[in-house]
Amino acid sequence: xxxxxxxxxxxxxxxxxxxxxxxxxxxxxxxxxxxxxxxxxxxxxxxxxxxxxxxxxxxxxxxxxxxxxxxxxxxxxxxxxxxxxxxxxxxxxxxxxxxxxxxxxxxxxxxxxxxxxxxxxxxxxxxxxxxxxxxxxxxxxxxxxxxxxxxxxxxxxxxxxxxxxxxxxxxxxxxxxxxxxxxxxxxxxxxxxxxxxxxxxxxxxxxxxxxxxxxxxxxxxxxxxxxxxxxxxxxxxxxxxxxxxxxxxxxxxxxxxxxxxxxxxxxxxxxxxxxxxxxxxxxxxxxxxxxxxxxxxxxxxxxxxxxxxxxxxxxxxxxxxxxxxxxxxxxxxxxxxxxxxxxxxxxxxxxxxxxxxxxxxxxxxxxxxxxxxxxxxxxxxxxxxxxxxxxxxxxxxxxxxxxxxxxxxxxxxxxxxxxxxx
Numbered sequence: 001x002x003x004x005x006x007x008x009x010x011x012x013x014x015x016x017x018x019x020x021x022x023x024x025x026x027x028x029x030x031x032x033x034x035x036x037x038x039x040x041x042x043x044x045x046x047x048x049x050x051x052x053x054x055x056x057x058x059x060x061x062x063x064x065x066x067x068x069x070x071x072x073x074x075x076x077x078x079x080x081x082x083x084x085x086x087x088x089x090x091x092x093x094x095x096x097x098x099x100x101x102x103x104x105x106x107x108x109x110x111x112x113x114x115x116x117x118x119x120x121x122x123x124x125x126x127x128x129x130x131x132x133x134x135x136x137x138x139x140x141x142x143x144x145x146x147x148x149x150x151x152x153x154x155x156x157x158x159x160x161x162x163x164x165x166x167x168x169x170x171x172x173x174x175x176x177x178x179x180x181x182x183x184x185x186x187x188x189x190x191x192x193x194x195x196x197x198x199x200x201x202x203x204x205x206x207x208x209x210x211x212x213x214x215x216x217x218x219x220x221x222x223x224x225x226x227x228x229x230x231x232x233x234x235x236x237x238x239x240x241x242x243x244x245x246x247x248x249x250x251x252x253x254x255x256x257x258x259x260x261x262x263x264x265x266x267x268x269x270x271x272x273x274x275x276x277x278x279x280x281x282x283x284x285x286x287x288x289x290x291x292x293x294x295x296x297x298x299x300x301x302x303x304x305x306x307x308x309x310x311x312x313x314x315x316x317x318x319x320x321x322x323x324x325x326x327x328x329x330x331x332x333x334x335x336x337x338x339x340x341x342x343x344x345x346x347x348x349x350x351x352x353x354x355x356x357x358x359x360x361x362x363x364x365x366x367x368x369x370x371x372x373x374x375x376x377x378x379x380x381x382x383x384x385x386x387x388x389x390x391x392x393x394x395x396x397x398x399x400x401x402x403x404x405x406x407x408x409x410x411x412x413x414x415x416x417x418x419x420x421x422x
C-alpha cells in the first residue's frame with residue numbers, strides 16, 4: 001500500500017516531538033554518528049552519485065549544474081565535517097534571549113523553541129540532504145527533504161545512511177523523511193499541508209523558487225537567485241579590488257555568492273578595467289559591457305539589459321561604468337536580487353552610504369562576495385541564504401530554524417484583581 005505525502009508528513013510531525021525532547025548532548029552525539037556513518041558509507045554514496053552523474057551527462061547537463069551534482073571522496077568528507085561542525089555549535093533550543101520583570105512582578109522571558117516540521121525543496125545538490133538534516137535536527141525539528149530527480153540516487157544513499165544513525169539512537173527515522181515521489185502534484189500537495197508543515201525552504205533555480213512561492217499555503221523562505229555586484233569606487237585600492245573581483249567571479253562561478261556584475265566608477269575605469277580584463281581573460285571569463293566598457297575592453301561583448309539582471313552561474317561577467325556611488329546604488333536597486341553586494345573603497349563615508357542605501361541580505365566592504373556563506377560567517381553549515389524578509393534574512397543557520405516564544409513566570413498575579421473581591 002502506497003503511503004501518501006500527508007501520511008509521511010504526519011509521521012514526520014510525530015517524530016519531530018521525539019527530536020525536540022532530545023538533550024543537547026544526545027543531538028550532538030547523533031550528528032557525530034551521522035558523520036561517521038557517511039564516511040563509512042562513502043563507496044555506496046559514490047556509486048549512487050555515479051548513476052546520477054551518468055544520467056545527467058546523458059541528458060546533456062553541463063557546467064554549474066553538473067558541478068553541484070558531483071560527489072567525490074573529498075566532498076563527502078566535507079559533508080561529514082560540516083555535520084561535526086553543526087554538532088559543535090551552541091544549541092539555540094531553550095536559549096533565553098531576553099528576560100525582564102514587569103512592575104506587577106511577573107517575569108517575561110523570550111525562549112527559543114523548534115519550528116516543528118520543515119520542508120526542504122532543492123535541486124541538484126546532494127550535500128543539502130545532509131546539511132539540511134543536520135541543521136533541522138540540531139534545532140529540534142523534523143525535516144522533509146524533497147530533492148530533484150537528477151540527484152535521486154545520491155539523496156537516497158545519503159538519507160539511508162543518516163536514517164541508520166537515527167534508528168541506532170532510538171529516534172523515529174520519520175524525523176528525516178526523504179520524498180521519493182518526485183511528481184509536481186505531490187510537491188504541490190506537500191506545500192499545501194499548512195496544518196502539518198511549519199516552514200518551506202526552496203533552494204534551487206529561479207523556476208523552482210517561483211513554483212514553490214506560487215503554490216504554497218505554508219510560510220516560505222526563498223533562497224532566491226544571487227545577482228551579486230562588485231562596485232569599484234573611485235577611491236578603491238586597485239589591487240584589492242582586483243582580488244575581490246577574481247575571487248568573486250572565477251573561484252567557483254556556479255554558486256549563488258559568485259559575482260555576476262562589475263560596476264566601475266568612471267574616474268578609475270581607465271586605469272582599472274584594462275588590467276581587470278586581462279586577468280579575467282586569462283581565467284576564461286567572457287565579459288559583456290556597455291559602450292563605455294567596450295572602449296576600454298575591445299573584446300567585451302555588447303551587454304543587454306537582460307545581462308545585468310542575469311545570474312549566469314558561469315564564467316560570464318556583466319560590466320558597467322557608472323558616474324557615481326549613487327548611480328551604482330541605483331543600478332543595484334534595479335537589477336539586484338537582495339543577495340550580496342560588495343564595495344571596494346578607501347572612503348569610509350562611501351562604504352557607510354553604500355551599506356545604508358542597499359537592503360540586500362549581505363553587504364561586504366572590501367571583502368569577497370564568496371564570504372556570503374553560513375560557514376564563513378560563523379553559523380556552521382547553512383540551510384540557505386534567505387532573501388525574504390521574514391524571521392530570518394541572509395545566511396540561515398541553527399538559530400534561524402528556531403523561533404522565540406514568550407514564557408511568563410508569576411506568583412499568582414491577575415490582571416483584574418477587583419473582579420475577585422467581594
